[in-house]
Amino acid sequence: MPATSPRTIIGVALLLILILIAGILLIPRERAPTTPTPITTPTTPTTPLTTPPPETPTTTPPQLVRELTIGTSRIRVSSDFYEFVSKVKRGDIRVSINFWTAMMPFEVKVIEKAVRKFMSEYPGIEVRYTGTVANMKEAIKAGIIAGDFENTAHIFTWAHDWTGEMADGGFIVSLSRYLARETIEDLRRGYTVFAFSSGVYKLELYGLPWAVEGIALVCNLDATGGILPAKFSQLEEIMKRWYNPERRTYGISWQIDPYHVYPLITAFGGFYYDEDRDAVGVNSAATIEGFKFLLSKLFPYMFTGDLGHEAQLAIFEEGRAPCIVTGPWNIPRIKERVAGIAVGPIPEIDGMQPKPFSGVKLLWITKAAEADVNRLYASILFALWFTLDDDTIKMLMDEAGFIPVKVAMIDFLRANRDKYPVVAGFSLALANSVPMPKSVKMAKVWGPVAEALSSMITIYNEKGREEALASVSRLLDEAQSKILEAFKR
């Protein structure tokens, strides 16, 4: 008997093909959404995207609007949402939602408290909170693609720059499709214009804002002689006084990367990427000027051997620099080591205001919540409560230093500036900030700018300031063409 007959080969080949098909069929696909759990009142707030529109269409379904107290704010909502809220308050409806964040331990503790407070107010809703989710964006995407709506986040928070990617992929829910127009109108009035606008993408409201973050000038008042410099000339004087590399003291601590140097770029009118005009401005004259200012006016007073986060923060914490440019995320650590800090805007350069990037922390509701109307409403209610309840916002501000974006809280902050010098300082500094772009295209911008900047640092350290200054224009031209090339691909 021959070892392998042609028939056997054909048989094996057919078997392999069959197995391959079986394998492909076994690959997990997006599951059809589970049947929504019915609630006792009819709930059709707006037409979902995939549902065919009604025969006699109206732009917004006629809804009875009622005024609801959420937290400490009054807001107009649709009657079915009002009914839902009453029921969960009484515990007549029981629903659970998953809330995910990717935060530091001190932040998680405060958020946990807020979650407990919410659950005690609305006993019908169980919020399953996970404070530190690794690789959160990918984890949410994977959960939704796999159709694992039970274990994926129904609501999560991050800075607004994820909006474009998450909305374009359909991972987050447009609130405009579920909230009454009056609700949106009230929300718009409730938050700062800037914060509300951060949650809007392609005209639809996707996220509700609860805090803002960005960088500002933080000074050790003992070291600066009680001065928080408002003009660059004042800062320069302090820097000159402090700079002494032999004693390892420096004029300023400043983590150097494209994000942290952006205020210097904008001060001269420069920019990296303007999503409204789809323009890249990395090699514009103003951007070049900003980078040159960094090399010629700041580097001479800094420790440029290690411009990373740890080293620069340590220099300030160890009292070897009078000021640092950093964000609220480092404040708890700084407060433990440095007494008497003051926070304010990055000083004006010859009348030009440096504008840092700002990220508005938004609460988004994912597609995983949309499959069940109770869960969707519970998520919306949590988002509204979290962003509108003054007591919670105050707690977040008091205990974790989150900078509020709700108008009433900003008024409170202004009235109590002396009690909240740090938060008020950041709030003031970020009033003049530039929102991070929401477009996915920004991902192609960071890399080339970081390479150009790192190269300037290498040249500065190896060959000196003049050579570094001479290289700025060439390096930024190269970065610009790399970005444009990446856009094309």
Add this chain to the structure above:
Amino acid sequence: MASTRERLLYPLRIATLLILGSLVIYISFSLLPIAYSVYVAFTDASAKNIAPGPRLQELREVKAGIVSDLESRRTYIAGEAIKAKTLIDETIALLSELSIAIMRFTPENISIAVINDIKWGVDARLLEVKSIVTSESTKLYLDPNIIKPLDVALRTLDYNVWRHIDLTLLYNIHVTEEDLAKLRESVIPAIEEVKGMLVESSHALELVNSDYEGFMSRVVEELDMQIEELTLHFVGLDNFRTLFSNPRFPYSIVKTLMFVATSVPLKVMVGVTLAIIYTSPLVYGRRFMRGLLLVPWAVPVLLSVTTWRILFTPERGFLSLVFEELSGYRVDIYVNEWHAFLLYNIVEVWLAYPFVMTVTMAALASIPKEYLEAALVDGARTLQILRSVVLPLILRPIAFATILTTGASLQAFMIPLLINNGGPAKTISLPGYTPVTGYSNEMIVLYGYNRAWLDQDYGLSTAAFIVVVSMLLVYAILWYYLLYRRGWSSV
């Protein structure tokens, strides 16, 4: 008879089940992911299209019935477009009023009420416009000529008009003439810009009524474009062409090979030397010390590499300071390409010598005592015994350890990533290439990682990984050939 025996020995049904089961598992969990990974290297995979979310399916569903849907609602949609257009035109008029009011303001006659009236008027109209445009029943949001200028106008209005007005007038108790001048300087051009965008949008809305076919084709085109953006495309060898279009990736290969050439001999030398020392009965407490020497193996790589980085941090790191004190020379791992490269080597040796040492010690233990005694009887000296008896006998295990540890050096990733992310950046030049800026110690795997996580260019990233896998394959084949075909195994 023979066939009966075969059936008894190998029951066909059970055999088929087992084979089928294992093949399904093998193909689904092993071959398919590998095949897919290889396929990604030949696509334009990015964060948007590598794992498209529910939106793609929704868009396809909308696309399927869009023409008939728009046809059936022609009158309604055109009517809504005109309604939106009227609201936009009213908004433009209100914005003109706003400009006039701001121009007329003096520090004495500022009226927040006037501003607020205009603001709420504008807001209410634009909210209505948004609601019409984004409605599923009109699908006007699928016409880029309407939505794009409207979107920019609304954002500009919020960021550059209302925010500036709030900052200057609302949150400022004592408004000066200077404040007003600044406000005019920034806000008046912004208002004009918004008006320009709104005019564009209004014109596009008018076109829906006057040229409905044009609107329909724009909607279909936009849907096609959005579906295209979320779809993965086969791009042939484009990613490989991109990899080799500038010197960064080739330089990364060169640097990786250099790292292999320096770190492997170091690792092997240190590992073998320590094994020989700690096998010698002359070393007191060698068992304890041997145990200690295995510590680098037990410590998580993340922790040990970070510790090394901290030790060599310029100005603060303990070893960095000691070295500077002793030699007067400063170690700059964030500035000097070769300082960083040297540290990579030190860390790699530290991480890998326990492996080489363990393999060598096992080989040493297997050398028959008689060989050593015979050599001693013949009058050989220690070095002679080592060179002529011991080393030849342990060469093969060392060769295997070397092969494996070379693979580890070729895949260097955690060390450059954690120490300085493959930096410092500099101008990379290689013969035949135009110099470009890049990271000077970006090893191949790190290069691939950065393209995926930094640039979100998964196709390019996978192509880089395919190159490193190919290199490993060539290397493995070479060793197989040398060991088994050329008879090295008989050494």
